[in-house]
Amino acid sequence: MTDKKRNASARPRTRHSSGVTHVNEPHHDNFTVVGNHLAQHPELSLVAIGLALHIQSLPEGTPIGIKTLAAKFPEGEIRIAAALRELEEHGYLARPRERLQSGRVTTRTISYNKPKLALAAAAAPVPEPAEPTRPKAPAAPRGPATDLLVGLRAHDSRLLLTERDVHRLAPAVTEWLERGVPPTAVVRTLTTGLPQEPIKHPAALLSHRLTSQLPPHLPAPPPSVTPPRPDPLQTCDGCDRAFRSSHPGRCRDCRTPLAVA
Structure with missing residues (x-):
């Protein structure tokens, strides 16, 4: 007896998967592309x-x-x-x-x-028509008196002034400065010897000190005396020596013999 051999299967082995399998055919018309x-x-x-x-x-x-x-x-x-x-x-x-x-x-x-x-x-802002820019007025410069008054709160926090009080007291401080008082001396006058209790009205306190302790003007300096200028040098007509005189002529030595003669 001869043994019969089984024929091998002609089907290719396939892999089994639980995921999706795509069978894609190209579309030539009537389709939509979606991302x-x-x-x-x-x-x-x-x-x-x-x-x-x-x-x-x-x-x-x-x-x-x-x-x-x-x-x-x-x-x-x-x-x-x-x-x-x-x-x-x-x-x-x-x-x-x-x-x-x-x-x-x-x-x-x-x-x-x-x-x-x-x-x-949706997020892009709609541009608004640009308005013509107007030149800004230059800010008024602050003077030394204004800066001095504003800086008083650095020496004592109770001397915090409003902007209105600063402008009201500035002319009085300017008067002190124009009388030759240094800014440091003005600050010392306004901040030394303050009361221990809270200061309810700092502007009134400063105004009183600026008015009551205003120093006098400095005395006018004495007029300067200009020394007389010496006469210019002249050449003597008799001896050719140089001498000082307001007008040309002879020196003193040459004039004396003439006077005796």
Whole structure:
């Protein structure tokens, strides 16, 4: 007896997998290109993703109101309205309200196949017409008296003055400075020997000191005496020596013999 050998199977071995297997055929017409950012969106519901795909596949101008969509699909108006709000929140849909020339208000629906464009358009600020710039008036310079009064609070916090008090007391401080009192001496006069209790009215206290302790003007300096200028040098007509005189002629030695003669 001869042993019969079993014939080997002609079928190729195949791998079994629980994941999806794609059988892709190319589309040549009647198809819509949808990005994976929509088809695999991690935050959109399946109803919103399917509704967005349906809206992107519709021809331009097709009405997509809630009642119109609810008449096509079994989800109902409530779920469709919620899905439309999802698409608006994530930038795939915009429904601005516009007023027609007749006065009637209508809702316009805009579908975006890329949400970044919708978000960028919504976030971009509308440029306002530029107004002509007016030259600013130069700020008035603060004088030494104003700076001195403002700086008093650095010596004693109780001497904090309002802007109105500073402008009111500035002329009195200027009077001290014009009488030759150094700014350090003015500050010392206003900050030395202050009462220990709280100062309720610092401006009144400073005004009293500036008025009651105002020093007199400095005495006028004595007039300067200009020494007389010496006479210019002259050349003696008799001996050719130089001598000082207001007019040319002879020196003293040459004039004496003439006087004796």
